[in-house]
Structure formats: structure tokens, C-alpha cells
Amino acid sequence: MLSALSSEQGQVSVSTEVFEAQTVVIGAGVIGLAIARALAKSGQEVIVLEGAGRFGEGISSRNSEVIHGGIYYPERSLKAELCVEGRQQLYHYCQTHKVDHRKCGKWIVAVNEAQGSRLQDIQMAADRNGVVLSLYEGRRIAPEIPEIRASSALWSPETGIIDSHGLMLSLLGELQDAGGELVLRSPVVAAESDCQRHLLHVGGDNPLILTAQNVINAAGLGAIPLANVWAGLPGDCRPQQWFARGVYFSYSGRCPFKSLIYPIPEPGGLGVHLTLDLAGQARFGPDVEWIDHEDYTVDSNRLATFVRGIRQWWPGLEQARLQPAYAGIRPKLSGPEGGFSDFRIDGPEDHGLPGLVNLFGIESPGLTSCLAIADRVKAMLV
Ligand SMILES: Cc1cc2nc3c(=O)[nH]c(=O)nc-3n(C[C@H](O)[C@H](O)[C@H](O)COP(=O)(O)OP(=O)(O)OC[C@H]3O[C@@H](n4cnc5c(N)ncnc54)[C@H](O)[C@@H]3O)c2cc1C
DSSP states (O other): OOEEEOHHHHTOSSOSOEEEEEEEEEOOSHHHHHHHHHHHHTTOOEEEEOSSSSSSOSGGGSSOOEEOOSOSSOTTOHHHHHHHHHHHHHHHHHHHHTOOEEOOOEEEEEOSHHHHHHHHHHHHHHHHTTOOOEEEEGGGTTTTSTTOOOSEEEEETTOEEEOHHHHHHHHHHHHHHTTOEEEOSOOEEEEEEOSSOEEEEEOSSSOEEEEEEEEEEOOGGGHHHHHTTEETSOGGGSOOOEEEEEEEEEEOSOOSOSSEEEOSOBTTBSOSEEEEOTTSOEEEEOOOEEESSOOOOOOGGGHHHHHHHHHHHOTTOOGGGEEEEEEEEEEESSOTTOOOOOOEEEOHHHHSOTTEEEEEOOOTTHHHHHHHHHHHHHHHHO
């Protein structure tokens, strides 16, 4: 699929060989793979360039693996629209492509009256997004979640869990069936664009230059650093990035819950919640810690704060069963005091460069939204 050009054609001053491609997707996380699959199935010749030695080892393998309902996001925001659309598409995809998942539902619990009024706000926000939640109060709660201490609770029947690696494997398989290619150990180190074409400098063991008609920057935490070395991209199309780390603790042994349990959200995240994997194993997280570089350390000193928080709604938690597990980093477009920030999908209408799409700030609910994001990107390239 890659065809070599002479360096004169490539108009570059280095001796590296120049290749051309129709469509290049940068980054083989769940977003890049979903986009690449959609474009390849629509007839484009697609190459995915991944800097690491394997696909899906970035944010896509360091998350809660929850299929979100679409509850918390402001009406008509991209997060609200793409989460609701993406969730419906994802359940259908999982059923038709045999990706392991379970629509287990989730509870959002309030432990006092002040939190109870926050629950009502959450229910109204969900309603505006077309997501139906049921409110449980007083004695109706205990029969549903006997071990949980809550004065009121919201039930979200559409929330579920998914095998995110299985999803990525399936997307990759479809990409390859449609003639697409994944090239590993190929970090894009710089780029140049004008109205005619895009030129990518690819590093790694065998550096090369690629020219392409369409380029999608789906590099997750690497998307903004790459935009910062993208010649021809207007300055206001390079947003600032913040990192918010979230760590998880796993819970060994049997867990009494069959659904997910969430507290009231906290600034920067949804609050340390209980999620289950498909084998029924429980884990708690992620918390929110603002950091200034990529660092996946799980500080076991955070255990005490976890225990204090969880025991507010699950007094029976056994501390000795909690073990440090893993960390993920949210690619944030606003800092600690910045409030809500939406996904940014910058297309030609934003930066004036035909065929180029940059995806920034694809934090949660990115996994849930991946198929809907892919459709948006496809529509920007037509
Ligand atoms: C703690 C946490 C919990 C979350 N929980 C959920 C959840 O429960 N449900 C949900 O819907 N969403 C959740 N999310 C969000 C979801 O995980 C992300 O939106 C999604 O995984 C982002 O995928 P991606 O493909 O954009 O990024 P990534 O998976 O990071 O993929 C980007 C890829 O690009 C590669 N790359 C980077 N730079 C370059 C370069 N210059 N050249 C080539 N390749 C490059 C990287 O190696 C990486 O493989 C969570 C996120 C976090 C951090």
C-alpha cells in the first residue's frame, strides 16, 4: 500500500525515503482503530501508524472499561451526543461481533441530603441527554443494594462493562479485512500541512517520510505534543493539555455486588467508584491527581483516602483486600479549576486544512463513544 516517491517529489531536504498513502491514522488506541476501521470499510486505503510496539497500550488499556450511559455531560456537548450515540452503537457492535460485555447497570448513591439534591441535578442532566434514570429513596434502596448506605440512589439500567482489548482486537481485524494496515514502532515525530497535502516524519528504527491525502491525529496523550510540532497548523488549533492521573485498587475475593456503584462525581472525575470486570472481580478507582508528566506510579499511600471515601457508602469494605492495581492518565483540556471541557474534534472547518482531523481531550467517555467519534471523523473527510 505504501508506494515510494523520489525525494524531489516529496520536496524535502533530507535523504530519507518518501512514501505516499491515501489515509493515515496516527495512534492505534480504541479511537484510532475505530476511525481506521470506518474509513477502510468506506473504501479508503488506510495505514495506522503506532509509536509503541503493540496496539492499545495507552489510555485504552488503563481505564474502567465501562460503557457509560451519557448521564453527566452538558446538553448538546460532544461528550453527551457521542456517548449516547456511541453507547447504542457499541452494544449493537458487541452483540454482532461477539465482543464480551454485560449490561450490568449502575447505581449512583447519595449518603446525605446535600448529596441527594446533587442526585436530582444529575437526573435532570441525564434527562436532557435522553437518558432515563430511576430515583430510589428511603426503604426502597435496601432490597436492591443491601450492603450500601444511601439516603437516595439513581439507577442507570443502560450502563455496562466491556472487554476493551477484545473490542480493539475486533476493530483491528475488520480494518485488516478491509485492506488496512497497522504499522508498529512508527512514531510520528513531526508533520507539515498545506492546502494540498500532509507530510509526516516517521521515526523509529526505519525513519521515513509519508505524504497523505488524509491524516487523522488520534494519538491520545501524544495528540497535542504532535500538534505542537505540526508546521502549517494555526496556533489556536494547538490547545494546552493537562494530565489528571487516576489510580485503581483491586479488591481480592468475592464482592457482593452485581452492578457498578458510583458516588457523587468529584471535580475532574466521576468519583472513586466500584467497577467489575467480566469475571466479576471488583476494583475501585480512579481518583484524580493533577500531574505534569506521564507517570503511571500507583502510590499505595492513597489507600487510606480510598478506604475513607468508599466506607462512606460501603461500611463493610475490608481494607486488607485492597491491592494497588494500575493507573491511567486523562488527557484534559482544562486544569484543576477549569471545570467542564468537551472533546475537541478539529476538522478542516476549524483549521482550514482539507483532509486533516485532530482529536484532542478524548478522555472518558471516549471508549463508549469510539464508534460515534469514528462516524464524525468520516463525515469531516467527505
Ligand atoms: C482513568 C481513566 C478511566 C477511563 N474510564 C473510561 C470508561 O470507563 N469508559 C469510557 O468510555 N472511557 C473511559 N476512559 C476514556 C477512554 O479510555 C479514552 O477516551 C480512550 O481510551 C482514548 O483512546 P485513544 O485511542 O484516544 O488513546 P490511546 O489509547 O492512548 O491511543 C493513542 C495511541 O497513540 C500512540 N501515539 C502517541 N503519540 C504517537 C505518535 N506521535 N506517533 C504514533 N503513535 C503515537 C500511543 O502509543 C497510543 O497507542 C477513561 C480514561 C481514563 C484515563
